[in-house]
Amino acid sequence: MDRGNYVSRVERVRQIMSQRGLDVVIITYWPNLFYITGIVFGGFGNPMPLLIPLEGDPTFVSPLGFYQMVRDNYPFLNAEKVSINETPWRKVKSILEEWGVASGKIGIESRHITSVQRDILRELLPKSEFEDCSDIVESIRMVKSEEELKCIRKACEITDEVYEVIMEDILKPGKTELEVSREIVCALIEKGGEERIFPLYTGASFYPQVRFGINTVYTSVRSTNKKCSQGDIILVDYGAVYGGYCADITRAAVVGSPTEKQKKIFEHVQSLLDKTLQIIKPGIKAAEVYNFVCKELKKEGMLKYFIGHRPGHGIGIESWERPYLSPNDFTTIKPNMTLAVEPGIYIWEEGGFGIRLEDNVLVTEKGVENLTKCPKELKVIL
Amino acid sequence: MDRGNYVSRVERVRQIMSQRGLDVVIITYWPNLFYITGIVFGGFGNPMPLLIPLEGDPTFVSPLGFYQMVRDNYPFLNAEKVSINETPWRKVKSILEEWGVASGKIGIESRHITSVQRDILRELLPKSEFEDCSDIVESIRMVKSEEELKCIRKACEITDEVYEVIMEDILKPGKTELEVSREIVCALIEKGGEERIFPLYTGASFYPQVRFGINTVYTSVRSTNKKCSQGDIILVDYGAVYGGYCADITRAAVVGSPTEKQKKIFEHVQSLLDKTLQIIKPGIKAAEVYNFVCKELKKEGMLKYFIGHRPGHGIGIESWERPYLSPNDFTTIKPNMTLAVEPGIYIWEEGGFGIRLEDNVLVTEKGVENLTKCPKELKVIL
Numbered sequence: 001m002d003r004g005n006y007v008s009r010v011e012r013v014r015q016i017m018s019q020r021g022l023d024v025v026i027i028t029y030w031p032n033l034f035y036i037t038g039i040v041f042g043g044f045g046n047p048m049p050l051l052i053p054l055e056g057d058p059t060f061v062s063p064l065g066f067y068q069m070v071r072d073n074y075p076f077l078n079a080e081k082v083s084i085n086e087t088p089w090r091k092v093k094s095i096l097e098e099w100g101v102a103s104g105k106i107g108i109e110s111r112h113i114t115s116v117q118r119d120i121l122r123e124l125l126p127k128s129e130f131e132d133c134s135d136i137v138e139s140i141r142m143v144k145s146e147e148e149l150k151c152i153r154k155a156c157e158i159t160d161e162v163y164e165v166i167m168e169d170i171l172k173p174g175k176t177e178l179e180v181s182r183e184i185v186c187a188l189i190e191k192g193g194e195e196r197i198f199p200l201y202t203g204a205s206f207y208p209q210v211r212f213g214i215n216t217v218y219t220s221v222r223s224t225n226k227k228c229s230q231g232d233i234i235l236v237d238y239g240a241v242y243g244g245y246c247a248d249i250t251r252a253a254v255v256g257s258p259t260e261k262q263k264k265i266f267e268h269v270q271s272l273l274d275k276t277l278q279i280i281k282p283g284i285k286a287a288e289v290y291n292f293v294c295k296e297l298k299k300e301g302m303l304k305y306f307i308g309h310r311p312g313h314g315i316g317i318e319s320w321e322r323p324y325l326s327p328n329d330f331t332t333i334k335p336n337m338t339l340a341v342e343p344g345i346y347i348w349e350e351g352g353f354g355i356r357l358e359d360n361v362l363v364t365e366k367g368v369e370n371l372t373k374c375p376k377e378l379k380v381i382l
Numbered sequence: 383m384d385r386g387n388y389v390s391r392v393e394r395v396r397q398i399m400s401q402r403g404l405d406v407v408i409i410t411y412w413p414n415l416f417y418i419t420g421i422v423f424g425g426f427g428n429p430m431p432l433l434i435p436l437e438g439d440p441t442f443v444s445p446l447g448f449y450q451m452v453r454d455n456y457p458f459l460n461a462e463k464v465s466i467n468e469t470p471w472r473k474v475k476s477i478l479e480e481w482g483v484a485s486g487k488i489g490i491e492s493r494h495i496t497s498v499q500r501d502i503l504r505e506l507l508p509k510s511e512f513e514d515c516s517d518i519v520e521s522i523r524m525v526k527s528e529e530e531l532k533c534i535r536k537a538c539e540i541t542d543e544v545y546e547v548i549m550e551d552i553l554k555p556g557k558t559e560l561e562v563s564r565e566i567v568c569a570l571i572e573k574g575g576e577e578r579i580f581p582l583y584t585g586a587s588f589y590p591q592v593r594f595g596i597n598t599v600y601t602s603v604r605s606t607n608k609k610c611s612q613g614d615i616i617l618v619d620y621g622a623v624y625g626g627y628c629a630d631i632t633r634a635a636v637v638g639s640p641t642e643k644q645k646k647i648f649e650h651v652q653s654l655l656d657k658t659l660q661i662i663k664p665g666i667k668a669a670e671v672y673n674f675v676c677k678e679l680k681k682e683g684m685l686k687y688f689i690g691h692r693p694g695h696g697i698g699i700e701s702w703e704r705p706y707l708s709p710n711d712f713t714t715i716k717p718n719m720t721l722a723v724e725p726g727i728y729i730w731e732e733g734g735f736g737i738r739l740e741d742n743v744l745v746t747e748k749g750v751e752n753l754t755k756c757p758k759e760l761k762v763i764l
Contacts, residue, residue: 042602043589064689065601068730084601084691085708110497115490116514118497132498178577185584186568195560195604199581200589202567207425207582219447219466220424222577307446309466320426326467348450 001038003076005147009036009140013052016136023104024053024096025133026121029112030198031317032137034244037077041198042066046088047117053099061088061095089117093124107133138322142314143336149362151243152315152338155193155205156360156371158240159247162187163374166236166251171381173230173255177210177223184208184238193240197317205246205319208238216354217346219309230256233353234381239319239360246319248340249372250358253379265345265355266378272296272343273357273376276311280339281367286329293325293343305345312341315360337363338371383420385458387529391418391522395434398518405486406435406478407515408503411494412580413699414519416626419459423580424448428470429499435481443470443477471499475506489515520704524696525718531744533625534697534720537575537587538742538753540622541629544569545756548618548633553763555612555637559592559605566590566620575622579699587628587701590620598736599728601691612638615735616763621701621742628701630722631754632740635761647727647737648760654678654725655739655758658693662721663749668711675707675725687727694723697742719745720753 013036017025027033027050030041036050037060045063052058060079062070067081082091096102102125108118111134122130144152165187170180185204193203201207210223213232228234232255239247252269254262272293279292293311297303312325315338323331325341333339344356357376361368395418399407409415409432412423419432419442427445434440442461444452449463464473478484484507490500493516504512526534547569552562567586575585583589592605595614610616614637621629634651636644654675661674675693679685694707697720705713707723715721726738739758743750 040604042604043591045602063602065691066603069600069603084689085710108497110501113497115492115495115497115500116516119492134498182571182584186571189564189568195589200604201583202564202586202589204584207577207584209425218451220426220445221448221451222422222424222582307466309447328467 001074006037006076010052010058012140013136014054017052017054017107020107020131021105022054022107022131022133023101024051024099025107025136026051026092027109027137029109029134031321032109034197034317035137035141037074039070039074040195040244041200043200045084047113049088049092051092051095053101056099059095061091087120089120089124092121096125103127105129105131107131107136109134141316142322142331143334144316144338148245148316149336149338151245152247152360153371155240155242155245155247158188158191158193158242159238159249160372160374161191162238162240163251165191167253167379167381171228171234171253173228173381175228176225177212177215178225180210180228180236181208181223184210184236188238188240191240192242194242194244196241196246196319197244201241203240205239205241205248208236211235214352217348217352219307219346228255233262233355235354235356237356237358244317246315246317247360248315248319248358249360249374250342250356251374251376251379252355252357253381255381257380258378262353263378265347268300268302269343269345269355269357270376273341273359276341276343277359277361277368277370280333280341280361280363282333282335282363282365284333286323286325286331286333287327289325290327297345302345305347307346307348309344309346311343312339314338315340333363335363335365339363383456388419388458392434392440394522395518396436399434399436399489402513403487404436404489404513404515405483406433406481407489407518408433408474409491409519411491411516413703414491416579416699417519417523419456421452421456422577422626423582425582427466429495431470431474433474433477435483438481441477443473469502471502471506474503478507485509487511487513489513489518491516523698524704524713525716526698526720530627530698531718531720533627534629534742535753537622537624537627537629540570540573540575540624541620541631542754542756543573544620544622545633547573549635549761549763553610553616553635555610555763557610558607559594559597560607562592562610562618563590563605566592566618570620570622573622574624576624576626578623578628578701579626583623585622587621587623587630590618593617596734599730599734601689601728610637615644615737617736617738619738619740626699628697628699629742630697630701630740631742631756632724632738633756633758633761634737634739635763637763639762640760644735645760647729650682650684651725651727651737651739652758655723655741658723658725659741659743659750659752662715662723662743662745664715664717664745664747666715668705668707668713668715669709671707672709679727684727687729689728689730691726691728693725694721696720697722715745717745717747721745
C-alpha cells in the first residue's frame with residue numbers, strides 16, 4: 001500500500017459518505033481496514049478503528065503494542081495510541097469531539113461490530129446518530145484494480161499447482177478427510193500460499209473442505225474422520241492466498257471406476273458450470289445468475305437436489321465476499337469483478353452423493369476470463 | 383461429546399440462569415457451542431443458535447446443509463432446520479413463542495453477537511428483555527474436566543515436540559519471520575496438531591508469532607518479511623491444538639553468541655517466570671498475579687519495559703480465554719484451571735529487543751503442575 005492508493009480509496013469512501021450525509025465513518029472490520037490502509041490484522045485484542053471524516057486527515061486508533069509498527073511501516077497514516085488495557089472508544093470520542101462531529105451522523109460497521117462495542121460507543125456518544133455503513137467499503141472492494149488482480153491471478157496459479165499435488169500425491173484410499181485437509185494446507189504453504197487477512201489463516205484462503213462419499217452432500221460442515229473408501233465421490237474445496245487475496249475452487253474425484261450415475265451427475269454439473277460462465281457478463285444482475293442456475297436444474301429435473309447452496313460469490317480479500325449469486329442480491333455485474341462460480345447437485349437420498357465444480361473468473365468487457373486452469377474432470381483415484 | 387456431558391453442562395448453565403432470573407439463553411459463540419454440544423464450527427454462514435430454556439429440552443437451530451450432520455452425529459441434541467438463505471432468528475422467535483418465553487428475560491452473548499444480529503432479534507421480539515450472558519459458559523469453561531485435561535496435556539506434548547523441530551531444523555539465519563511461521567504450522571500438523579474450534583485454524587492454536595531483532599518488542603503484530611540476522615533475538619510464540627484444546631508457549635533464541643545485555647534480560651525473565659509460577663495456587667486472584675509481576679519488575683527497575691502486555695491468561699478451547707492475568711480480573715484461581723503464564727521485558731529504545739517466556743500450567747490443590755517440558759534456555763542458533 002502506498003500513499004496514493006490510500007488517498008484514492010479514502011476519497012471513494014467519502015463520495016459515498018457525502019451522498020448519505022455521514023459526517024464520519026468508523027472502519028473496524030479488518031478486510032476493510034486492510035483495503036483502505038494496507039495494515040494487516042494482528043490477531044489479538046480490542047478493535048482498532050480507522051476514523052474517516054468528510055474532510056481532513058483520517059486517524060487510526062492503535063494499541064501501544066501495534067503503534068510503532070504502524071509508525072514505521074505506514075508513515076502516510078495519522079495514528080493515535082491507546083494502552084493495551086484501555087478501550088479505543090474513549091480516544092474515538094475525544095477525536096470526534098475535536099473534529100466537532102460528536103453529535104453528527106456516524107457510520108459504523110454494524111454487520112461486524114459486536115453488540116457490546118456498539119453499546120459502549122452509544123453510551124460515550126449519546127448525541128450521535130449511528131447508521132450502518134458496513135456496505136460502503138465492501139461495495140467499493142467488488143471491482144478490483146490491476147494490482148489486486150495480479151494477486152488474485154497468482155493465488156489462482158498456486159491453487160492450480162496444488163490441484164496436481166492433491167490428485168497425484170495426497171488423495172489415497174484409507175486417508176481421512178481431516179488428514180487430506182491438513183495436507184492441503186501444507187501443500188499450499190509449500191507452493192507459496194500466504195496469509196489470509198481475516199479471519200487469519202496460513203497459506204489457505206479458508207479451511208480446505210474435503211468430503212468423501214455421503215459427506216459430499218453437506219455444504220457447510222467441517223472435514224471429519226471419515227476414511228476415503230472404494231466407490232466414494234470426493235470433493236475438495238480449497239484455495240490459496242497471495243498478497244492478501246484469495247482463490248477458491250472445487251474439484252471432484254472418485255475412488256475406482258465411477259458408476260454410470262456418478263458420471264452422469266458429474267457431466268450435468270460440468271455442463272451447468274460452463275453454461276453459467278457463458279451468461280456472466282457486464283450488466284447481468286447477481287440474482288439473475290442464481291435464477292439461471294435454478295432454471296437449468298429444473299429443466300433436467302434436478303432442482304430438488306439444489307438445496308439452496310449459492311452457486312457463486314465474489315472473491316478478493318475474503319474468499320466469500322460481495323456480490324453473492326443469491327436470489328436477493330441485485331448487484332449489477334461489472335468488469336474487473338472476480339467471482340467464484342460453483343453450481344452443484346446434492347443427492348440427499350440413501351446412497352447419494354454431491355458434486356460441485358467451482359472456477360474463479362474475472363469479469364471482462366464482454367464476458368469472463370477463466371482464471372482457473374486445472375483440469376475439470378472426474379479424476380479417478382486408485 | 384456424549385449425552386451425559388451435554389446434560390451436565392446444560393445443567394450448570396441453568397444454575398446460573400436461575401440465579402439471574404433468565405428464562406432462556408441463546409448461545410451463538412462457537413467455543414461455547416462446542417463446549418456444550420461438541421458440535422464444531424463449519425466455517426460459514428449465519429449464526430446457529432442453541433436455545434437453552436430453564437426447563438425442558440434445549441433446541442439447536444441449524445441451517446439445512448448442516449442439519450443432517452447434526453442428526454447423524456449428535457442424536458442427543460434436539461435440532462430444528464432453516465434454509466440457507468433464511469435468518470435463524472424467525473425460527474428462534476417461533477420456538478420462544480412456543481415455549482411461552484417470548485416476553486421473558488433472554489440472555490444473549492452480546493460480546494460476540496453482531497450489532498445487526500441483535501437488532502434483528504430485538505425487532506422480532508419487541509417484548510423480550512435482553513441481558514448479556516457472554517460470561518455464563520465462559521466462566522464454567524475455566525475449570526477443566528479430566529477429559530479436557532487429557533486434550534490439553536496432549537496439545538502441550540505436541541508443542542514440546544515441535545520446539546525441537548523449530549530450534550534444530552526451522553530457525554536459520556536468512557529466513558523471514560513469515561517463512562518460519564508457515565513452517566511451524568506444517569510442523570505442528572505433522573506432529574499431530576488438529577483444528578482449533580474458532581476461529582478455525584489448522585494444526586496451530588493460533589497464527590504462530592515469530593519475531594526477529596527489534597520486532598521482538600511488538601506484542602500484537604503479525605510476522606513480517608524481516609530476515610533473521612546475526613545478533614538477533616528471536617521469539618517464537620505458538621502452540622498445538624488437540625481434540626479442540628489449545629497450548630500456547632513462547633521461547634527465545636539468539637543468532638550467534640548472546641551479548642551480556644541479552645543474557646541478563648533473558649535471566650531476568652526466566653527467574654520472573656519461575657517466581658510467578660511459584661505464587662500461583664488456589665485462592666489467589668488473577669489480578670494479584672498481575673500485580674506481583676509488576677512489583678518484581680519494579681524491584682529490578684524494569685517496570686518501564688513492561689508495556690502493559692498481560693503476563694498470562696487461561697487456555698482451553700481458545701488459546702486466550704478467561705481468567706486473564708490483568709489488573710481488572712478478580713477471578714479466584716481454582717484447581718483444574720489451565721493457564722499460560724508469560725511475563726516479558728520489552729526494551730523499546732533504539733537497538734532494543736524483547737524477551738518473553740511462556741509456560742502452560744495446570745493449577746493443582748497446592749500450586750501448579752508445569753505442562754510445558756521443553757527447555758527454557760536462550761537457545762543459540764548458528
